[in-house]
Amino acid sequence: MSFDIKKIREDFPILKRKVNNAPLVYLDNAATSQKPQQVIDCIVAYYSNYNANIHRGVHSLSQEATDAYEKARKTLQLHFNAAHSHEILFTAGTTESINLVASGFSELLKTGDEIIVSALEHHSNIVPWQMLCERTGAILKVIPMNEDGTLQMDRYSNLLNDNTKLVFVNHISNALGIINPIKKIIEQAHQVGAAVLIDGAQACSHIKADVQALDVDFYVTSAHKMCGPTGVGMLYIKEAWGKTLPPYQGGGEMIATVTFEKTTYAEMPHKFEAGTPNICGGIAFGAAVDYLNSIGFDAIKKQEEALLSYATEQLLQIDGLKIYGTASEKTSVISFNVSEIHPYDIGTILDKLGIAVRTGQHCTQPIMDFYGIPGTVRASFAFYNTKEEVDALVNAVKRATMMLS
Numbered sequence: 001m002s003f004d005i006k007k008i009r010e011d012f013p014i015l016k017r018k019v020n021n022a023p024l025v026y027l028d029n030a031a032t033s034q035k036p037q038q039v040i041d042c043i044v045a046y047y048s049n050y051n052a053n054i055h056r057g058v059h060s061l062s063q064e065a066t067d068a069y070e071k072a073r074k075t076l077q078l079h080f081n082a083a084h085s086h087e088i089l090f091t092a093g094t095t096e097s098i099n100l101v102a103s104g105f106s107e108l109l110k111t112g113d114e115i116i117v118s119a120l121e122h123h124s125n126i127v128p129w130q131m132l133c134e135r136t137g138a139i140l141k142v143i144p145m146n147e148d149g150t151l152q153m154d155r156y157s158n159l160l161n162d163n164t165k166l167v168f169v170n171h172i173s174n175a176l177g178i179i180n181p182i183k184k185i186i187e188q189a190h191q192v193g194a195a196v197l198i199d200g201a202q203a204c205s206h207i208k209a210d211v212q213a214l215d216v217d218f219y220v221t222s223a224h225k226m227c228g229p230t231g232v233g234m235l236y237i238k239e240a241w242g243k244t245l246p247p248y249q250g251g252g253e254m255i256a257t258v259t260f261e262k263t264t265y266a267e268m269p270h271k272f273e274a275g276t277p278n279i280c281g282g283i284a285f286g287a288a289v290d291y292l293n294s295i296g297f298d299a300i301k302k303q304e305e306a307l308l309s310y311a312t313e314q315l316l317q318i319d320g321l322k323i324y325g326t327a328s329e330k331t332s333v334i335s336f337n338v339s340e341i342h343p344y345d346i347g348t349i350l351d352k353l354g355i356a357v358r359t360g361q362h363c364t365q366p367i368m369d370f371y372g373i374p375g376t377v378r379a380s381f382a383f384y385n386t387k388e389e390v391d392a393l394v395n396a397v398k399r400a401t402m403m404l405s
């Protein structure tokens with residue numbers, strides 16, 4: 001089946017709207033993706049037809065809702081190639097998934113243990129580990145980055161030792177779009193017996209991760225960056241770790257038996273899923289993954305690579321424009337500045353022209369400090385973006401540059 005961009009864009013109702021009297025050009029996909037009608041319909045169908053609490057009712061609606069929720073878990077299991085569906089936990093998103101693991105490890109770590117993160121991390125993958133170190137006396141170490149946005153892998157090898165207990169790296173950097181060599185990072189960590197958490201929030205809309213092939217211990221993502229709704233995400237937890245880590249929150253759903261003397265916990269995944277979850281969100285997450293697979297990850301890659309190389313080439317023709325993150329292994333994210341113009345000023349003018357980009361630090365202040373800049377303008381493309389939209393961006397940046405210099 002050929003890639004029919006016109007038909008794909010029809011799936012996204014929001015792409016028809018205007019912003020400031022101009023057609024919307026949505027290039028902030030790294031912050032959140034737009035939602036196709038198929039996912040919107042799934043949400044409406046849930047609340048219109050079978051809204052009920054799950055895993056508890058004997059009645060038909062509860063059964064239907066439970067079946068749909070568990071089917072979505074199965075969809076995620078197959079998509080990420082997990083060995084068991086109970087290794088897939090529903091969470092509120094990447095941030096909560098990371099905090100769940102950090103909270104579990106606070107009971108396992110001791111003074112002098114070491115945790116490694118990369119210089120490219122999102123704040124959500126830095127702060128929970130700093131908090132964990134404060135609680136446990138563990139030490140946080142950082143893999144430094146190179147000018148082109150890659151990690152210094154030889155420095156990583158030197159940081160690893162018998163005290164290393166955990167390594168946390170993102171699959172793809174949200175600020176620069178660089179794809180990290182996670183297979184190698186995981187292999188080397190395992191050689192010293194450390195566990196690895198990969199933050200896939202930025203990767204999962206571009207790449208289909210295979211958790212068994214990666215042999216990763218934890219892999220996390222958010223539905224809203226994959227054409228799904230906000231407020232729901234995933235934690236893949238390798239079975240052995242699911243048995244080792246203590247529960248995250250106490251409450252209904254996560255118990256086997258409760259008496260005032262002692263409570264025993266449910267098996268995975270319920271052990272980690274206290275309370276009524278985001279039922280509709282979980283079901284819609286499954287629908288979003290089905291939608292992405294119906295387009296196909298090969299087709300998505302091809303379209304996004306074409307947009308990335310065309311946009312890079314066109315933008316670089318603008319005088320004084322500098323792109324941050326220039327390594328060859330990258331996805332469709334372009335972080336840039338023009339001369340000394342503040343990114344916020346460019347972003348504001350682009351918005352007046354209907355173009356949505358992100359400006360600022362992108363929750364990655366250490367990267368901005370590394371480059372010695374206040375932030376960047378970040379244009380991030382999805383498979384539903386077009387060459388014409390790249391042209392609109394380039395023309396608008398030219399206009400903004402003229403107005404501001």
Ligand SMILES: *Cc1c(COP(=O)(O)O)cnc(C)c1O
Pocket residue numbers: 030031093094095096122124125170172173174199200201202222225
């Ligand atoms: C978006 C993002 C996060 C945070 O995801 P939330 O959905 O806000 O929890 C973490 N890491 C990376 C790399 C991201 O792109």
